[in-house]
Amino acid sequence: MNMAKTLIFGYPEPHVRYTERRAAYVVVINDGQVALVKGQQKYFLPGGGSLPGEAPDATVAREVSEELARTVRLIRRLGEAVQYFYAATDEQHYKMRATFFAGEFMDKLGHDGENELHWLPLTEAEQACFHACHAWAIRQSCAPTSDL
Numbered sequence: 001m002n003m004a005k006t007l008i009f010g011y012p013e014p015h016v017r018y019t020e021r022r023a024a025y026v027v028v029i030n031d032g033q034v035a036l037v038k039g040q041q042k043y044f045l046p047g048g049g050s051l052p053g054e055a056p057d058a059t060v061a062r063e064v065s066e067e068l069a070r071t072v073r074l075i076r077r078l079g080e081a082v083q084y085f086y087a088a089t090d091e092q093h094y095k096m097r098a099t100f101f102a103g104e105f106m107d108k109l110g111h112d113g114e115n116e117l118h119w120l121p122l123t124e125a126e127q128a129c130f131h132a133c134h135a136w137a138i139r140q141s142c143a144p145t146s147d148l
Contacts, residue, residue, distance in 0.1 A: 006079075006080045006081060006082055006097075007079070007080075007081045007082070007133070007136065008081070008082045008083075008084075009081060009082065009083045009084070009131070009132040009133045009136070010083055010084035010085055010132065011084055012084050012095070013084075013093075016093050017093065018084065018093045018094060018095040019092055019093065019094050019095070020094075020095050020097070021049055021094045021095065021096045021097070022049070022050040022054075022056075022059075022096075022097055022098075023047065023048055023049050023050055023059065023096050023097070023098040023099075024047050024048075024050060024056035024057070024059035024060045024063075024098060024099045024100070024101070025044075025045035025046065025047030025048075025060065025098060025099075025100050025101070025134065025137065026045060026046050026047055026060045026064065026072055026074065026100070026101045026102070026103040027045060027078065027100065027101070027102050027103070027137050027138055027140075027141040028046065028072070028102075028103055028104055028105055029102075029122065029138075029141060029142070030104075030119070032121060032122050033119035033120060033121060033122070033125075034119065034120050034121075034122055034125035034138055035105070035117055035118075035119060036117075036118050036119075036120055036125060036128065036129070037067055037068070037115045037116070037117065037118070038115065038116060038118050039130060040089070041130075042128065042129065042130035043118065043120065043125070043128040043129055043130065043134075044129065044130055044131070044134060045100075045129070045134045045137060045138075046060070046063065046064045046067060046068060046072070046117075047059065047060050047063045047064065047098075048063040048067070049063075056099035056101075057074055057101070059099075060072060060074065060101060060103070064105075065113075066113065066114055067113050067114050067115045068113040068115060068117050069113035070105050070106070070107055070113070070117075071105070071106040071107055072103045072104065072105055072106060073103055073104050073105075073106050074101040074102075074103045075101070075102045075103050075104065076101065076102050077099070077100070077101055078100040078101060078102055078137050078140040078141055079099075079100055079137075079140060080097065080098065080099050080100070081097075081098055081100070081133035081136060081137070082095060082096065082097050082098075082133075083095075083096045083098060083131050083132065083133040084096075085130075085131065096131075096133075098131075098133055100133075100137035100140065100141075102140075102141040122138070122142070125138055126138050126139065
């Protein structure tokens with residue numbers, strides 16, 4: 001039986017109220033380059049926050065369509081992680097529970113999405129990510145798979 005455990009990144013600060021947030025993201029790698037979306041200062045994997053009752057795979061499809069005007073095919077589930085962080089744009093602390101997938105884009109270029117797609121070399125992509133759990137997901141996508 002496969003008992004996957006949820007990894008935790010960051011830690012809750014005492015006396016700080018955290019807003020729970022579900023999210024899902026996809027790692028797309030092409031020729032040693034990782035697809036990332038640029039935020040104000042750092043990069044994020046394509047994906048984002050889930051709507052109430054939305055399944056993780058549906059979240060990724062919707063967010064990639066909105067952000068990048070592209071469609072994505074999910075190849076495999078990489079795992080789940082919890083990330084504690086502060087979002088300066090919202091002035092709020094979050095406890096994000098994210099599901100990660102490996103995938104590929106189904107179309108060459110989208111029209112104008114809300115964000116611009118950036119391709120960073122694998123070696124730079126992990127360090128460029130705002131969330132440590134995104135860097136972990138990139139490493140997971142490169143790890144050999146097993147059927148256990």
